[in-house]
Amino acid sequence: MSKIELRNLWFSVHKWIGLLLAILIIPVSLSGSALVWHDWLDAQVNPGRYAVSGPAVLPPSRYVAAAQAVLAPGERIASLRYPEGGEGPVVVSAAPAKPGARERVNVYLDGASARVLDKVGSNDGVVRVLHRLHGTLMVPGMGRQIVGWIGVAMLVSSLTGLWLWWPLTGSVKRGFRWKRRPQLDANLHHQLGFWVCIPLAMLSLTGAWISFPAIFGQLSGARPPQRPAPAAPLTETVQRIDDVVRGAGGQAVAITWPTGKSPAWKLTLAQGEAEIADASGAVTTRPPRPETIARTMRRWHDGTGMGAVWQVVIFLGGIIPAVLAVTGVTMWVGTRRWRRRPARKLAPAE
Template identity: 80%
Template sequence: MGKQLSKVELRNIWFSVHKWAGLLLGLLIIPLSLSGSALVWHDWLDAQVNPQRYAVSGPATLPPSRYVAAAQAVLAPGERIASLRYPEGGEGPVVIGAVSARVGPPQRTNIYLGGATARVLDKAGSNEGAVRVLHRLHGSLLVPGMGRQIVGWIGVAMLTSSLTGLWLWWPLTGSVRRGFRWKRRPQFDANLHHQLGFWICIPLAMLSLTGAWISFPAFFGSIVGERAGQRPAPAVPLAEPVQRVDEIVRGVGGQPIAITWPTDKSPAWKVTLVQGDAEVADASGAVTTRAPQPETLARTMRRWHDGTGMGPVWQVAIFLGGLIPAVLAVTGATMWVGSRKWRKRPVRKLAPAE
């Protein structure tokens, strides 16, 4: 049998894993963490950056055809209406999504409309603007192709770092209360690193795990027995649907949240309702309704990660869970630099005792 590692030797191994994970990935962790922290307040941030989109004068009470007509008046040649989304909670703009029917991958454009007037407030490409750049930075580090996988592996590394950090925080000797002392080390950055690392450990582990889950849905779905959702193939909305959008809303008989137009790949209207969903065949107008489906674990993981519908306390926790890792990356680097300087200091030889 091999030699069993002592507690100190095992701690040294975890320290090396923790240290090099932080040092090698620090420059990637900082933009990933800060962008995620900002996106917790996505709607508020978008309203600050693009106030014209939210200059509404009342709730969305007009027939959907009014919004469609207003959006069509500002569409570029070749663009077609693809979707209509009502504001959450009754506040905010109605958003019409349009895609280009030209050759190549469909390019999406969003038109923002006042709910009470159908006045066009703004028009922008779906990948344009500072908030959208933050989304792309957080989801793929702006790296095309493999960016999402890179972010997923960073999530795995951050999960490992948070758990090994908890191990290293735990005092080797004495009461656990020693770990809560501020002056555990002589250096300010070391004390800050230890204290912030402990208090953010569990939220950071949760954010790291859920981030990896979002990046690798097929892998985690196979573990829990859920089939990962497939991204729909690019489709172009029909230029002249048989049914009209007002008829679709009357036919489903409920309050719609979002309406998706029929396409060349799926000739049916899809309506998301407050209670369940509905699908309307464009050719016949036949309505098929579905009761609300239980939330999948993958969807729960995404809500935990971005704070959607989780309340202000949770949102503050994940905001700090995104902000503090950037501080830990900086303090970890300064601690490492400080330790290198300390090792290079000449050792003063003591005079022999008389």
């Protein structure tokens, strides 16, 4: 296969990926950009939820009592999470009253007074809608797999786009010229596509990894994460939560209640983890676990703990693909119009 034939093949692959998946790439990309700063966005949409009067200094039992006062009959407290960095509300999550249901109820509390700030379903609100749109396109069942294959297609598109951007002749500097084509959309497509191709390839690969953890877990040698079936928290516990936190011997970041399947308190500490048997009170502590490849991929994908520069790169890595999808479609439409134009007749020579 000659160089021109190979280029034409990659062009066809690149073109049809963009045309067939543009309607799906745009919502996935834009929702991913918005979720880079999901905590800030949630605070802007729901300011009352974050209207705290001070840091969380009360015993955990105070937060539990305040949350129980607003829970419906049958809803059981499943976890308590302190704010990251000490700023923000304490969040108490409760398992639903209906057995087997996954959606929980979140109660937001003022850390200084245990005052209830908000009560909302875990899948309700603008930010949760964006999470579901980005992760599953809001398609039940196969949504995550669909988004995973979109990630694979975008990875191929970014690599083929780099191939097509590379000038056929002359110096590579020719690729950076703004007016490579007469049309504005074509120049935007060429230039933006080059600068985003590497970040987009990374985001596409990590997105596919998140969607297909079992497949990529086998390739990397890591055990794929297991998502256990939901288990109802115990209605009555032997250990009191204040004693549990004191017995853990460290600053608690998150506390998970014992269940019928796992009758032990599980605590995430600032410097490790702890597990306390509810029946005996026996304490088992562990140092911080090393970060798994799956967790690293997720941090690269959403920018958690990666710094402001990386988050800006991810934000642009979501905005620009939407622009590329639109310009790709307009370029294709313009090409079809040009091909349908009748040939201009030449005037006879005088």
